[in-house]
Amino acid sequence: MAIPQPYLLFLGDVTDPLAAKTARGIHVWRPEQCVGQNRLPNCTVSLGLEDLDIDIAVARGAKTLVLGTANAGGFLPEHWLDRVRSAIRAGMNVASGLHQRLTDIPELAALATEFQVELFDIRHMRPALPVGNGKWRSGKRVLTVGTDCSVGKMYTSLALEAAMRKRGMKTDFRATGQTGILVAGEGIAIDAVIADFIAGAAEALSPANEPDHWDIIEGQGSLYHPSYAGVSLGLLHGAQPHWLVMCHELGRQHTRHLPHHPLVSLEDCVQANLQASRVTSADVQLAGFAINTSNVSEEKAREYCRQVATQFGVPATDPVRFGIEAIATLLNERG
Amino acid sequence: MAIPQPYLLFLGDVTDPLAAKTARGIHVWRPEQCVGQNRLPNCTVSLGLEDLDIDIAVARGAKTLVLGTANAGGFLPEHWLDRVRSAIRAGMNVASGLHQRLTDIPELAALATEFQVELFDIRHMRPALPVGNGKWRSGKRVLTVGTDCSVGKMYTSLALEAAMRKRGMKTDFRATGQTGILVAGEGIAIDAVIADFIAGAAEALSPANEPDHWDIIEGQGSLYHPSYAGVSLGLLHGAQPHWLVMCHELGRQHTRHLPHHPLVSLEDCVQANLQASRVTSADVQLAGFAINTSNVSEEKAREYCRQVATQFGVPATDPVRFGIEAIATLLNERG
Numbered sequence: 128m129a130i131p132q133p134y135l136l137f138l139g140d141v142t143d144p145l146a147a148k149t150a151r152g153i154h155v156w157r158p159e160q161c162v163g164q165n166r167l168p169n170c171t172v173s174l175g176l177e178d179l180d181i182d183i184a185v186a187r188g189a190k191t192l193v194l195g196t197a198n199a200g201g202f203l204p205e206h207w208l209d210r211v212r213s214a215i216r217a218g219m220n221v222a223s224g225l226h227q228r229l230t231d232i233p234e235l236a237a238l239a240t241e242f243q244v245e246l247f248d249i250r251h252m253r254p255a256l257p258v259g260n261g262k263w264r265s266g267k268r269v270l271t272v273g274t275d276c277s278v279g280k281m282y283t284s285l286a287l288e289a290a291m292r293k294r295g296m297k298t299d300f301r302a303t304g305q306t307g308i309l310v311a312g313e314g315i316a317i318d319a320v321i322a323d324f325i326a327g328a329a330e331a332l333s334p335a336n337e338p339d340h341w342d343i344i345e346g347q348g349s350l351y352h353p354s355y356a357g358v359s360l361g362l363l364h365g366a367q368p369h370w371l372v373m374c375h376e377l378g379r380q381h382t383r384h385l386p387h388h389p390l391v392s393l394e395d396c397v398q399a400n401l402q403a404s405r406v407t408s409a410d411v412q413l414a415g416f417a418i419n420t421s422n423v424s425e426e427k428a429r430e431y432c433r434q435v436a437t438q439f440g441v442p443a444t445d446p447v448r449f450g451i452e453a454i455a456t457l458l459n460e461r462g
Numbered sequence: 463m464a465i466p467q468p469y470l471l472f473l474g475d476v477t478d479p480l481a482a483k484t485a486r487g488i489h490v491w492r493p494e495q496c497v498g499q500n501r502l503p504n505c506t507v508s509l510g511l512e513d514l515d516i517d518i519a520v521a522r523g524a525k526t527l528v529l530g531t532a533n534a535g536g537f538l539p540e541h542w543l544d545r546v547r548s549a550i551r552a553g554m555n556v557a558s559g560l561h562q563r564l565t566d567i568p569e570l571a572a573l574a575t576e577f578q579v580e581l582f583d584i585r586h587m588r589p590a591l592p593v594g595n596g597k598w599r600s601g602k603r604v605l606t607v608g609t610d611c612s613v614g615k616m617y618t619s620l621a622l623e624a625a626m627r628k629r630g631m632k633t634d635f636r637a638t639g640q641t642g643i644l645v646a647g648e649g650i651a652i653d654a655v656i657a658d659f660i661a662g663a664a665e666a667l668s669p670a671n672e673p674d675h676w677d678i679i680e681g682q683g684s685l686y687h688p689s690y691a692g693v694s695l696g697l698l699h700g701a702q703p704h705w706l707v708m709c710h711e712l713g714r715q716h717t718r719h720l721p722h723h724p725l726v727s728l729e730d731c732v733q734a735n736l737q738a739s740r741v742t743s744a745d746v747q748l749a750g751f752a753i754n755t756s757n758v759s760e761e762k763a764r765e766y767c768r769q770v771a772t773q774f775g776v777p778a779t780d781p782v783r784f785g786i787e788a789i790a791t792l793l794n795e796r797g
Contacts, residue, residue, distance in 0.1 A: 192579070261717075261722070318522075320656070320657050323690065323693065325690070351741050353661060357657060357694075357695045362692075380732075399738075406726075407688050
């Protein structure tokens with residue numbers, strides 16, 4: 128299953144810049160796959176891309192209209208439908224990260240069949256999967272893990288892919304969440320698979336590869352998150368990582384959405400992740416830390432990263448502020 | 463969702479006693495809920511229950527026909543269908559643990575609607591669930607965990623329920639697998655929920671209760687099983703156990719179905735389970751060991767249990783050979 132690229136990014140008529148997070152992520156990481164943006168009259172958010180009508184976008188090669196904004200409740204508003212219809216009639220596939228399925232709207236499903244295009248409901252795609260088997264496979268794998276949800280695992284994975292490719296390393300980002308899947312054009316929404324198949328999904332996502340090929344696997348959740356740790360552990364086992372990159376947000380006091388649940392210490396979190404990884408990857412190592420330091424001054428951020436690097440003996444950086452070169456270098460040198 | 467009891471246990475025409483494992487489990491643990499058995503002419507397996515025709519079973523109060531035998535491939539054989547039809551026409555619900563869904567057979571679905579009975583596809587029941595929140599709730603909870611799959615977690619849970627009830631403790635078995643669900647008449651097949659909801663399912667399964675009420679929650683898989691550990695961890699977090707009972711098979715060399723994967727040591731497994739449990743249950747403790755010793759002599763079994771009990775300072779027993787009184791006593795005394 129691959130979502131045909133390049134994309135036309137549909138922003139609807141949103142006014143909250145945060146609502147366009149997915150579209151922005153695609154544009155930041157795959158600008159060459161974004162032909163332009165398409166907006167409704169009252170939209171106040173822009174990605175800085177050229178505004179293109181459906182027909183012009185198709186003429187410029189756009190293969191898929193991406194519904195790249197989140198909507199309250201995850202529903203497709205009635206007044207967005209016309210644009211979706213036009214895209215289908217113009218021969219474009221449509222990809223959506225909304226809760227409501229495009230394929231559940233009979234009119235769109237019929238139209239897609241008529242015009243021979245595909246509808247991709249990212250959140251709901253469940254490929255037929257085997258259960259995991261834990262057998263060792265060739266190729267190198269890095270998994271981003273975290274002290275919590277929403278601490279920058281996707282950003283870190285994509286930044287690492289870019290830095291490693293710049294060094295000439297054969298590297299592929301492997302997506303496990305919906306924005307990541309749209310960025311990569313493929314992947315598995317790992318939190319949407321049936322529980323029995325989490326590890327199997329991670330194995331299928333990062334199959335055996337050439338010995339010098341690197342998969343950078345997007346982590347999800349945290350072993351210490353009371354809601355999602357099962358997903359994190361299955362992903363950890365299936366990924367069989369040679370290296371872990373620990374993602375963290377400086378100053379976060381409690382687990383996201385759970386004010387009663389204090390955040391784990393970096394030390395406990397690193398130990399638990401290494402220990403759990405050893406079940407399928409005996410020689411797993413920590414490659415470094417990617418820390419979101421946006422809450423403090425640059426000086427304080429540097430000081431904190433230095434302190435973490437000293438404590439654990441591996442690079443620690445804020446990939447947004449300071450780049451991720453140190454971790455890419457370590458992986459390049461130590462293989 | 464509760465499966466109406468008592469049951470008529472349908473054995474089909476199986477000839478392999480192991481194929482009737484589910485039916486046997488129901489009969490062993492809930493004899494009072496088994497009105498009788500129903501077999502096809504060539505069936506060589508018996509539970510020792512009275513053979514009853516559909517009509518007689520209904521007259522004696524049977525509410526649900528249980529397809530209690532596994533079939534190669536998990537399909538419902540054509541020549542079993544007649545008996546299922548008769549049951550529906552006689553007003554019985556039908557519960558199945560087969561992969562193939564009863565509700566996917568249009569004729570049965572229509573018949574069930576006509577006769578106002580329900581079809582229960584145990585493997586596929588997915589109640590609408592919230593994600594887990596890890597908030598502390600009242601009541602006492604025991605979770606059975608294990609070094610592997612198929613080491614007796616269900617048996618141990620049910621044996622413990624029986625032993626605690628005998629002591630007058632308010633106790634409920636909480637089922638997470640299909641046989642357990644048929645025994646209890648309710649539960650959640652935890653390996654069949656969407657990955658994001660594993661912990662939420664476990665929380666829903668063992669809700670807040672009276673302070674002196676005990677839930678005995680049926681564990682699944684193992685934190686060290688490369689295929690299913692995600693399920694085990696989500697269940698562990700959602701269960702919020704006060705006590706763990708570690709289940710193990712003496713002499714098992716490798717993880718079930720994975721000959722390349724050696725079994726974890728009891729010590730590592732206990733430590734990992736306690737550590738992971740503390741994420742949602744700070745004061746979790748080990749209540750004891752339930753060990754399947756069927757591969758060795760009774761003398762050797764006693765010696766091994768003694769040795770484990772000494773090493774860990776808690777009771778260790780084979781619940782089939784020696785009962786589970788020691789663990790029930792510990793829970794009763796230490797609360």
